[in-house]
Amino acid sequence: MLLKVKDLSLSLKKNGKYATILDHISFQVEKGETVGIVGESGCGKSMTALSLMRLLPEKARLDGEINLMDENIAKYSKRKLEKIRGNQVSMIFQDPLTSLNPLQTVGTQIEESLILHRNMTKEERRTRVLKLLKDVGLPRAEELVNEYPHQLSGGMRQRVMIAIAMACEPQLLICDEPTTALDVTIQAQILELMGEIKRRTQMGIIMITHDMGVVAEVCDRVIVMYAGKIVEQGPVRELFQNPTHPYTIGLLDSIPKLGQRKQKLGSIPGTVPAPGNMPAGCRFAERCRHTMDICRTTVPPMFDIKDGHQSACWLFDEKGGDQDGVVRSDELETALHH
Amino acid sequence: MALLEVTNLKQHFIIKKGFLGEKTTVKAVDGVSLFIEEGQTLGIVGESGCGKSSLGRSILRLAEPTEGSIKFKGEEVTDMNAKQMKELRKEMQIVFQDPYASLNPRNTVRQILEAPLAIHNIGSRKERREKVELLVEKIGLRKDQLNNYPHEFSGGQRQRIGIARALMLEPRLIIADEPVSALDVSVQSQVLNLMLELQQEMNLSYMFISHDLSVVQHISDKVAVMYLGKVVEISDVEKVYSDPKHPYTRALLSALPVPDPTQKKERIILQGDLPSPSNPPSGCPFHTRCPMATKECAEIVPPLEEKTPGHFAACIHT
Helix, strand or coil: EEEEEEEEEEEEEECCEEEEEEEEEEEEECCCCEEEEEECCCCCCCHHHHHHHHCCCCCEEEEEEEEEECCCCCCCHHHHHHHHHHEEEEEEEECCHHHCCCCCHHHHHHEEEEEEEECCCCCHHHHHHHHHHCCCCCCHHHHHHCCCCCCCCCHHHHHHHHHHCCCCCCEEEECCCCCCCCCHHHHHHHHHHHHHHHHHHCCCEEECCCCCCHHHHHHEEEEEEEEEEEEEEEEEHHHHCCCCCCCHHHHHHHCCCCCCCCCCCCCCCCCCCCCCEEEECCCCCCCCCCCCCHHHCCCCCCEECCEEEEEECHHHHHCCCCCCCCCCCHHHHHHHHH | CCCCCEEEEEEEEEEECCCCEEEEEEEEEEEEEEEEEECEEEEEEECCCCCCCHHHHHHCCCCCCCCEEECCEECCCCCCCCCHHHHHCCCCCEECCCCCCCCCCCCHHHHHHHHHHHHCCCCHHHHHHHHHHHHHCCCCCCCHHHHHHHHHHHHHHHHHHHHHHHHCCCCCEEEEEEECCCHHHHHHHHHHHHHHHHHHHHCEEEEEEEEEHHHHHHHCCCCEEEEEEEEEEEEEEEEEEEEECHHHHHHHHHHCCCCCCCCCCCCCCCCCCCCCCCCCCCCCCCCCCCCCHHHHHHHCCCCCEEEECCECCCCCCC
C-alpha cells in the first residue's frame, strides 16, 4: 500500500474559533493507481491534498494518520517532512503561473529539488533537467532551461510544473485541479502526458478535480466529498454506473450530457452548510430528498455496497432504509428520475 | 427576417509592443457573419483568445467595431447615435461571467434591479417596485431578500440576479458571456434550467458564449465554433456535434472529457498551443496545429462554405 489515510481530521482557526474543515477522512492509494477526489467548491478536496503534504497554516489542528509506505508522516517534524516533499511525494497546482517563481529560470526551478534531494554533480543535474523537459514533451529544451515562466504559454507552464514534480521520481503525485485553468485541447495534451508518465513510472496519483469528465477519463477509483466528509467512494466504472449517495446522484444528474438537448437538468436545492456550523447528523440531510429521522441525528458511517464501493448514506443501512443493500432502492430510483 | 444579423464584423485592437511602442493589430474578431432568429439560441464556442467575448461586446457596441454590419430587427446598429443606442439597449442586454464583479456591492438587490428602469424612465415608482417583485420570484428568490446586498447571496443566486437585471427591460436578445463558468455544476444546472424556462416563457433569443462544449450543446439551437477571430464552423447543434466538418471542431469534441468511464474514444491530440492573435498564421489560421494540413493551407484563407445543406465550415479538405 502506497498511501493509507486513516481518520484524517483538520480544523482551522477562524474568528478565534476552530472550525472543522475535514472530518475523519479515510482512503487508500495503491502503487500505479489514480484516485480522483471530486466535489464542489468548499468540500475540502484541496485541503485534503494540502494536509497530505502538511502545507497548512500554523494554527491548523490535524489529527489522524497519513501512512506513506507504512510510515505515519502526520506527526513528522518539519525537517523530516522536507525530505519527503518533492522527493517521495510531489504536488501540482491549478495555476502554473502563480506556482512558478517568476524571477527564476525554468532550469533553476527544476534543478532545485535535485539539489535538495539528490547527490548529483552540476553536469548530471543539467542532463537530468534536459531529459525531464523532453519527457514532458517540451520542444527546444536547451533554450527553455534559460527562459522565465512569463515567456511560456499556460500549457507549457503546466508541463514545467510536471517536470518539477517528476524531478525526483516521486512515488506519489498529488494534482490539485491540474487542468482547470487550461483550454480543452491543452487539457487533453496534459492528461495524455500524465497518463503516459503513470504507465512508465507506476507512481500513484491523487487527482483533485471538480470535473466529472476528467475523473471518468483518467481515474481508477473515485472519492466524492461533501462538506468535509467522504460521502461515497468506489471503482470509477461502478460509481458512475451505480451511484448510490443522493449527493453523487444529484451531482451526476446536473451535468449536461451530449445528446440531451434542452432537457431539464437535475439540481440540488439549498446550499452547502458552512464550516463551523455543521448539522449534527448527515451533512447532506438538509438538501436531500430522502431524509429520514436518523439522518438528522446520527452521522452515517460508510456502508459497503459491493467490491470496494462504499456509501455514507443511511438508505444503505441493512437495518433500515434500503432493503437489499446492494443497489439503490426503487424509491430512490423513481424519485430521482421522475 | 432574423432578429440579429451580423455581416463581416471586424474588431481590431491596436496594441503597443516593446520598448519603442511598436504598434501591432490584434484581430480579435476578423470577419464574422452570423444570424440569430427570434426565440433561438446561438452558442459561440472556442478556446481562450478566440474572440468570442470580443464578438459579444462589439455586437452591443461596448467596444466600437472596426468594420462590418450589425442589423437588429433589420436596422443597422453601427450607424446609430447615442440616443438610438440607448433605446436599442433596452432590447439587447448582456449577462457577464463573474457574478461577483458585475453587481455593485454597495447597492441592494432592489436598487440593482430598479436601475435599468430608472435609467430608461420606465413606470412610476410603484410600478417599478411591482415589476422588480414579480421578476425576483421568477428567478427563484424571495421578496424579502430584495433589501439584501450582493455579498449576502451565493454565486448561483448572484448570477440569477444578473439575469433578472438583464430581463428588467424585457429585451428580445440576451448576450450571455460565460454565464455559468464560475459556478459549480449543481448550481450551473439551476441557472441553465432558469435560462431555458425564461426563454420559453418570454420567447427570448440568446447568444450564449462559452468555452464549455457540453453546456453549449445543452442550451443552443445553432452553434458557431470560433478560432483566432474567425468562425470556422456554424450549423445546427446536432449537425456540428454529430458530424463536425472542421478539423478544429473534431479535435475540440474529441478532447472533451465525457463523464462516462465506459466510453473510450479516440482522442485527437492537437500539437502546440493557440497562436497569438497579434501574429496569426498565414492562410488558414488553424493550419499550424491541424492534423490534415497541407501546403495549400498555409497559403489559402479558406472561405466558410456550405458543406452539406445548412452546415458551413471553413476548410478546403472536408
